[in-house]
Amino acid sequence: MAEKMTGGCQCGRVRYTATIEDDDAYLCHCRMCQRATGGVSIAFKNVPKEVVRWERQPDRYASSPIAERGFCASCGTPLTYEAHDHDRMDLTVGSFDDPWRFKPTEHSGCESWHRDWLDTSHLPATRTDENPSVVRRWMEKVGKLPA
Template identity: 60%
Template sequence: MSEDTKGARNETSVEGGCMCGRVRYAVSITDNDGYLCHCRMCQRAGGGLAIAFKNVPKDSVTWTTPEPDYYKSSPIARRGHCADCGTPLTFDYPDSEHIDLTIGSFDDPIRFTPTHHFGAENIHEAWLDTRALPRKRTDEYEPLVKRWKDTIGKLPE
C-alpha cells in the first residue's frame, strides 16, 4: 500500500465491467497488484488455465449499473458474472470483507502486474512463459479483418 506524507492511502478510482456493458463498476485501488489463480474451480469457471484477479475491499467497489448476477460456485464461495454476455466479473466468499475482480473486466487491464500465483498445484507450466511462441496480431489476420469489414465496415476499437 502506498502512503502520502500525511499517512493517508493514495487511492485511484478505476472502472470496469462486462463485455456488453450491462454491468459496470468503479473501484478505489491503492496499487496495481494482481494475481493468477490456477485452482480447478477457476479453470472451469473462466474456461482457461487461470484467472487474473485484483483483490480489493468490498466497500471500495461501487456498482454503477445493476450488480452482477451471482452463481454459488461452491458451498463457501460465489462468482459474479453478467447473465447477458457471460463475462466473469468477481469471486468472493460471502463472509469476507474482500472481493476479487477479474483483471480482464477492467477498462485498462494493462496497468496491473501479477505478484503471485494461487492454486499452484494446478499450474500448467508450459503455458506460463510463451514469449518464444510466434505471434499474430488480430488486425493482421485477413479472414478476421474481412469478417469485420464485411459486417460493420471497419475493425472494432
C-alpha cells in the same frame, strides 16, 4: 495513491467503479477458476468489498459452499470471486477498462497450473489486424475493426 477505476462486462450491462490502492494482482490456477472461465488461469485484483460501487449488480452463481462468482448473464463475462465470510473480493483484471496498470505478484491454486501456459513469449505472435480472416469478418459485418 488511491485511484478510481472503472470496468464491466463485454456487453456493458454490468458496470463498476473501484478505488484501487496499488498495482498488485495475481493469477489463480485452481480447477474452479479454470472451469468458471474456460481458461488455464484467471487474473484477479483483490480489493475490499466496500470500495466497489456497482451501477448494476452482477448476476451471481454459488460456485462452491464457500463463495460465489459475479458475472453478466447477458454476455457471460466473469467479473468477481467473492468468499462468503470475507470483507474482500476479487475483480477480474480483464474486466477493467484499463487493465494495463496491474502487475502479477503471485500465483494461487498452483496445484493445478499448466506450466506450458505460463511463459508463451517464445511462440509466434500475430496482431488481430494482421489476421486476414478475422479482418475480413469484421469488415463484412461492421465495416471496421473493434477498438
